[in-house]
Amino acid sequence: MPRLAHTLQLATALLAAGAAWAGWHHHWPALAFLAYGTFYGGLLALGAGAPPTCCQISKHSNGQAHGAGCTRPPLPRRDTYRLTETERDAFEEITAGFDDRSAA
Known part of the structure; x- marks a missing residue:
């Protein structure tokens, strides 16, 4: 995880601790501000850990x-399907009829 993500996680943890303290001491405006910062900082920390994308379509x-x-x-x-000679012959036998346009 990059350094930015660790820094944002630390900042989010500190904001959460500040929000808990503000809530305990009934400082509601500070609680609201710190809770919002905790939420926003958490989203930034999640985004900072993601690998960069190569293009907008991706x-x-x-x-x-x-x-x-x-x-x-x-x-x-990555071809993960390898047919043996027997399996390839069976496959060819099964699919041979697909090229035939007559009714089965």
Whole structure:
């Protein structure tokens, strides 16, 4: 986790402690201010720990799609399905009928 995220987490913890103290001593305006700062600082700390996105399309598609000018290198191909010779023959036999346009 980057240093910024740790700093924001520390600041959020201090704001939460201040909000607890203000609530205990019935300082309601201070409690409201510190509670808001705690909430906002927590959101910033969560965002600071996230890896940067490569382009706006990636940002809005949770990394599933990338724009044409995206600088992110392509992922290596991950073929996790390897067929044995027997399985490949069985697959070819099953799919051979798919090219046939006649009724089954």
